[in-house]
Amino acid sequence: MQIDILTLFPEMFTGFFSHSILKRSQDKSIVTINLHNIRDWATSKHKNVDDYPYGGGAGMVMMIEPVVTCIEELKSRTAYDEIIYLSPDGETLNQKIANQLSIQKNLLILCGHYKGIDERIRTNFITREISIGDYVLSGGEMAAVVLTDAVVRLIPGVLNDETSALSDSYQDGLVSPPAYTRPADFRGLKVPDILLSGNDREIVKWKYEQALERTKQRRPNLLNDQP
Numbered sequence: 719m720q721i722d723i724l725t726l727f728p729e730m731f732t733g734f735f736s737h738s739i740l741k742r743s744q745d746k747s748i749v750t751i752n753l754h755n756i757r758d759w760a761t762s763k764h765k766n767v768d769d770y771p772y773g774g775g776a777g778m779v780m781m782i783e784p785v786v787t788c789i790e791e792l793k794s795r796t797a798y799d800e801i802i803y804l805s806p807d808g809e810t811l812n813q814k815i816a817n818q819l820s821i822q823k824n825l826l827i828l829c830g831h832y833k834g835i836d837e838r839i840r841t842n843f844i845t846r847e848i849s850i851g852d853y854v855l856s857g858g859e860m861a862a863v864v865l866t867d868a869v870v871r872l873i874p875g876v877l878n879d880e881t882s883a884l885s886d887s888y889q890d891g892l893v894s895p896p897a898y899t900r901p902a903d904f905r906g907l908k909v910p911d912i913l914l915s916g917n918d919r920e921i922v923k924w925k926y927e928q929a930l931e932r933t934k935q936r937r938p939n940l941l942n943d944q945p
């Protein structure tokens with residue numbers, strides 16, 4: 719998969735993309751992530767990328783020209799399956815959307831900043847708008863990291879244990895069962911006997927029951943959601 723990210727702050731991504739699963743996915747050449755600084759497409763003397771909103775109001779708006787010339791240049795080289803804009807008023811990211819995106823080949827992700835982007839970009843160049851939750855961030859960069867991580871970890875071969883993503887919370891419509899590791903007894907706080915029993919069938923059954931019970935208690939809405 720190729721992911722092109724358009725941002726005014728490419729440096730924000732380097733820590734996340736150079737560690738753990740996002741790093742491994744790139745090292746294994748399963749994913750290529752390209753960061754593009756929108757300012758490189760600004761044509762004015764001072765490389766302006768934002769301006770005052772028509773009609774007045776607080777804050778600055780990202781200008782159409784640098785964003786669109788950047789998108790057009792990238793589109794001339796790559797056929798994108800989705801051109802995503804991250805915005806608090808987009809559809810809320812969930813596991814289903816992450817699954818859909820994980821089977822795509824090329825994604826372009828646009829991060830907004832300031833008071834957002836010129837509406838004409840959204841209506842004419844964006845194919846999908848995604849929010850990572852009902853709160854407002856200072857920009858789309860953190861949302862882009864969240865989206866990229868949620869998608870990339872689902873691509874086969876990215877995780878070492880192939881079943882690992884499949885047993886994630888939400889993947890089967892349930893939250894994860896509780897997990898324990900050594901020691902089996904920490905100051906009298908004991909790991910459930912069943913997990914030490916070696917009876918694989920019973921352990922699988924126990925984990926499923928725990929996941930179901932937790933989902934009922936904590937996230938009953940998941941039980942009603944369509945897969």
Ligand code: ADE
Nearest residue numbers: 804805806849850855861
């Ligand atoms: N940009 C600002 N807030 C955001 C959010 N909640 N989700 C996605 N992008 C955003």
